[in-house]
Structures are given as structure tokens and as C-alpha cells.
Amino acid sequence: MSFGDRLREERLRRHLSQEALAEALALSARSIRRWEQGQAIPQASVRVQLSRFFGLSLEELFEDQKKSSSHTLHWCVPYTRNPFFTGREEYLTALHTSLYTNQEAESTHVYALYGLGGVGKTQIALEYAYRFAKEFSAIFWIGAETNDSLTSSLLQIAKALQLPECDDRDQQRVMTAVRHWLTTHSQWLLIFDNVDDLGILDLFLPSARHGAVLLTTRLQILGTRARGMQLLPMEHEEGMLFLLCRAKVLEADATNEQVLQLSVQKSSLYAVAVNLVTLMGGLPLALDQAGAYLEETQCGLPAYLELFHTRRTILLHQRGEGGQNHPMPVSTTFALAITATAERHPAVGDLLRVCTLLQPDAIPEELFRQGGTHLGPILGTVCSDVLDWNRVIALACSYSLLSRQPEAQTFSIHRLVQAVHLDTMTETERQEWTRRIIEALDVVLPEVQPTTEYPIWKQCERLLPHALLCLNRLTVEDSLALASLAYKTAQYLRERGRYMEAEPLYLRALRIQEQILGPEHLKVAALLNYLAALYWNQGKYAEAEKLLQRALSIWEQSPDHDQLNIARAQNNLGNLSWEQGKYAEAEPRYQQALHIWKQTWGSDHPNVATSLNNLAELYRMQGKYTEAEPRYQQALAIREQNLGSSHPEVATSLNNLAELYRMQNKYAKAEPLYQRATSIREQILGRTHPLVAEPLNGLANLYRDQEEYVKAEPIYQQALAIREQHLGRQHPETAQSLHDLAIFFQRQGKLREARSLVEQALEIRSQSLGNVHPKTIEAQELSTQLAQELKHTEEGAKSQNRTEEASG
Known part of the structure; x- marks a missing residue:
């Protein structure tokens, strides 16, 4: 046994990957790889280090050892080793642990590598055969795709073993002879490649055996015949290394470190490679196919990426040279699997069509179970x-085209399976099935309102x-279901603070409803109201007012003079x-609005709390603190009783009451309210939601007013960053935020910083609120005050300088 073989054996015996061994010895994984492949040997000091680590003498570790004659290798593998094989160490280690350590068992288990076509099952089996050849007395490869390949493999094994029956025309006699040999010999490895019918194992395998059996298959359901190991697409780092080596951008023995160097030296090329690996979902067959095309045409990664976007169908059909171990291209591989799966039940084809038109990951089962009609x-x-x-799900998953996540109740489908299937659909079919999915989504997607419970947000x-x-x-806008789904999606995006994404969806829904229902329909009025709410969130007050006035007019002219919606419009x-x-x-x-809602629902309804809160805000801004406080308290109590103590609307009441207390210098009362409001909003809405900035900014103001400047500044900066990111500058x-931060700097005598910030705030307020708005006037007054203070400070400094010069 060579040093490389001995090193690999000792490493795997300890269940270590090449990277793990390198880390343990403070060496590079590339060195370990080169030693195991016989390309180099370590220097003397490292030899001693390896000897100590494995607990072996130098002679045991480095002296060549010959296998005994009883281990003469029978080799019957029809493929050459893949020089571009990359990574997959955890699978090879797990296979060796399972296969090699169980050779001596009385009843050897069958192990199966299963997964999507093109995910690299055959390549791992092939690499395992070459890498661990000396661990077995014989290795036989059986192509299980067709009856012809099975017969051919069987004859090749009989000839390799020089069995008397090898020339017998009776296939059954040849099979019996091979089975007899397997029964009477040990330490062999039998590899069945591309098994689509597990029944062949019963035909080939002897009941008593002392060897190892590995099969590759797309089948997920193995029953009692085999223990399965699911093979997933390559992780990002593996995929990058494989693509770059296969395309000859890097050498075949390159390492992850060299890939990282490429990200620095040729960042644009690295970015293109990242994009390609993502588009291909880490599928080895697709990456190999791309690499082969790049090697043959020398077109370069950027050009290939552009071609993939514009000519994907053609590229996925081109296998390229050097694909003898997997002769079919990606498109053919998946098309055959899709056809074979769909033939097993008429609903399977429809299920795959739906999944093809959705995002590839986390496809929710409720879309089918609740919207299936x-x-x-x-x-x-x-x-x-x-x-x-x-039953249909089991069939769809049987060839690994879909994967089911039972705990999450979702599916996933590989993006290239989607691409191939999408290319087989006509544009008419795509539009028709998309329309059906939209109708199903409209049934399943809840409508979000300000008082919506948080679990609905998860849905x-x-x-x-x-x-x-x-x-x-x-593309066709002639469906009320489309308008409804666009509206519901916009509602959720607005509640999540994603205003820019929500606006075009509201406008699309409005356009469709006006077209189908007419511009004076009550549903159109409701949409106008919510679009106005979005514009209010964005600070577009003039646009919002026009929409609300139009909605109010529709509701007032309705036959029943819709009082509840009139109240909503008046409140807004x-x-x-x-x-x-x-x-x-x-x-x-x-x-x-308060009068209508009280009359309709009584005094304890959440909408009543909304009116009370708004009135309290109005009184606070006018300095009417006595009128404001009881209304804040009443609104808070109603919301906590109806919505629970952790609802965002409760956070609104807490924040506003805290503002009142801060303005009254009741700091001890205000601080816990700000903190609780911040906690609720962060927990429910996320740490960067625009509404989180509000209590944060208030809390910073509180610390500023108490001259706790070290506490205040990072909170100001956090609130400002959130608002700039999500609401815009x-x-x-x-x-x-800019105005309050200006006051913060003014209090500390940092007048230049304060002046710069308040000038920015003044410009924004002048443009968005107008020059006569109280907040614009407030900013103007602060700007004037700061200018005077700065002038006074500069004049004082000049006077001091003159005095010092005169005295000098």
C-alpha cells in the first residue's frame, strides 16, 4: 500500500475529511489532497507530525506494503476516473464507513445513493470505486438502465471472473454462476448504477453474501431493500470550484483558497461564476455541461451567462464532449424523468406544471389543499x-423531481427541472396555468388589516x-382574482414597511377593478382608501388626500350611505x-369617525381606540396634555383587551403615551413605555421596519433631554438608518430624525454638525410639507437659532484671539 493509500485509509478510519485533517495538523487541505493522489510526499518534519497524530511508526505509515495474493483485484468498471471530480468528501466518508466496515457482516446491507438525475450519483460511485479499489477483492459495475445494459454488464462480470459459463447463451445460467461466485467469495463491491426497478436486486443478489452493495437511483422510496443516502446538489463552494476547474479557468487540482483569490483578483469574473452556480442550483451535470461548453468554445464565463439568459433551452440540450459517464444532457435527463413520472398518474403532470410556475423552494401544501379546486x-x-x-405526492417525489418537507408542509423543486419543464410549455399553457394558480393563491392568501393577528402574517x-x-x-389583466391577489399582496407589503413594492400592486389592482367594476364601485373606493394610506406612509400627503376625497365621495353616494367606510375616510x-x-x-x-364607530360597535371596539388615539395625538401636538392623557389611556386599554398585549397597535398607544410623558418631563414613566413599544415592534415587525424607528427616536430624545448623550447617540443613528433605508432621504x-439629532448636537455645543442636519431637515420639510407647516416653521426657527449661536460663538472666538494677541 502506497503512502497516499495508507494516509487516506487512516483518515477515513477516524471519520475525518481532508479539510478536517488539515485543520487538525495546521496544514493545507491541498497538501493532503496531493499526498493522497500520489502527486507529492511530505517533508521529514511533517512525516513525524503525521506519525504521531495517527499513532503509527514511520515504517508503518510510509513503507510500501503489498497486498497478499488473496486480494488480487477483479476490476470490472467501464468508466475512467473523472479528473475533475470535486468535493463530496462527506458522502465518500459516509459510504466507506457503511460499505467497508460491513463487509464481514453475515447479511450485508445494500446502500443506495438516491437523488435527482444529474446530481452526481454515478460520479460519486465511480470515485468511490477508484479511491478505495484496494480495499476490495473485486469491484463489479452493473448498468441497470435497461435490460440490454443489465445483460451486457452480467456478461462482462462473468468474463472478468473467467467463469466457465461466460460464453453460455442462456442468460439465466450466467446469472446463476455469478451469484454462486458472490456467495462463495468475500470482500467484493457490487455497484448497480441507475436503478429504476428495485426488483432487479432480487434477481442478481444471492441470499447469503459477504461483500458490499451500492446502488445509485432516482427513487426515493427504497422500502426494506436498501438503506438510503440522499445526495443533494453541490454547496456553493464546491460548485464554484468544480465549475472553474471544469471550464479550465483554474487548474484541475485547484483549491477553495484559489477560488477566494479569484474573488479578489478578478472580482467581476468571480461574480459571474457565482451567478451561474446559483442559476444551475449547484447541479453537477449542469455545471459540467457548462464547463464543457466553455472549454470547447472558449467564449468565456460572462458570454456564457448572457447566452444562458437568452438561449437557455439550446444550451441545456448541448452535452458537449467528455460526457461519456453521463451521455445525456440536462434537458433530456429531466424531460425523460418528468415524462416517466407523469405517466404514473394524470394528476402528477398537473402538479409538476403548478410547481414549475412557482418559486422553486418552500412551495406550501395549503395552496393545493385549500385552493385546489x-x-x-x-x-x-x-x-x-x-x-x-x-399518493400523487409520493409518485411525484418517486424520481426525486420534487422533495417534500413534511414538518414545514412544503415542497421544493430544482430550478433546472423547472427550466426544462417550462420550456416544454407553450405561452398559452403558461398563461392559463398561471391564471389558475393566481385564483388558488387568492383563496389562500389572507387579507391583512391593521388589527390582523400575527400568525396570519406568517401565512x-x-x-x-x-x-x-x-x-x-x-400579462393579461382581465381577472378580478388577479386584482384581489395584487391588492392582498400590496396590503401585506405595506404593513411590513415595503412601500415601494406595494405601490405598483395597488395601482394594478385599482386599474383592473376600475376597468371591470367601474370607477364608482364600492370595492374601488376601498382600494383608493388603502392606496391613500400607502401615500400617507410615504409622506405623499397631497396625493393621499385626493384619493381619500374620491373614496369618501363614492361612499357618501352609495345607496345605503355607507357609514362605516365614511368614518374610515374621515379618520384618515x-x-x-x-x-x-x-x-x-x-x-x-x-x-x-369616533361618533359613527361608537354607535355601530360600542365603546370598546379597536376602531374606537383608533379615534381616541388620534384625538389624543392632536391634543398633544397642541399642548393640551390634560385632554390627551385619558384618551391615550382609554385607547391603550381597549387595544390590550381586544388585540392582546403584544400587538403592534398596542405598541402605537405605548409610544404615543410615552411621547406625552416625555413632553411633560415625566421621564421615569416614559422610558419603560418606549422600551416596551420598541420590543413589540421589533419582535412582530422585525428590527428594521420603519415603525421600529419611531419609539427608538423617542427613546433617544428622552436620553437627550436627560443629558445622557452617550446612550442617546447610537439610538439616534439606528433610527435614522432605518428611516433612510426604508422611507428614503x-x-x-x-x-x-435629522431635526432631533440636530438638537442633540446643539445641546452639546456641536453647532456646525447641528446646523448641517437641521438644514437637511428644513429642505425635506419644505418640499414635502410646505413652508407654512408647523414642523417646517419649527425647523426654520431652529436653523435661525443655530445660525445666531454659531455667529456668536465665532465672534467670541475672534474676540478672544484679539485679546490674546494684545496681551502677547
């Missing part, structure tokens, strides 16, 4: 019965990426008046 008559019938549904988040994709894919118009400093206009609107709330 919209997914065609065949699939709809299956979705309504749990047993039928499970929205599961469905959101699929809804966005389908909304983007469907009151918010706009309040934001623009028109306090006299705001109060009667709030009072009207020209939003009134961004201006509020």
Missing part, C-alpha cells in the same frame, strides 16, 4: 382527498414569493390634516 378538474379532485393527495410570508412571481408572470383625512398641521380641520373629522420622518 382552481387548479384544474384532475388535480382539484385529488387535492380534496388526503389519501389521493398523498402571508409563506405565500408572498409565489404570489409576486405569478403576478409578474401573468383627519390624519392627513394633522400631519400637515391643519389641526382645526382634523378634530371634527376625528370626532365624526426625502421622507418627513427622516427629516424628524
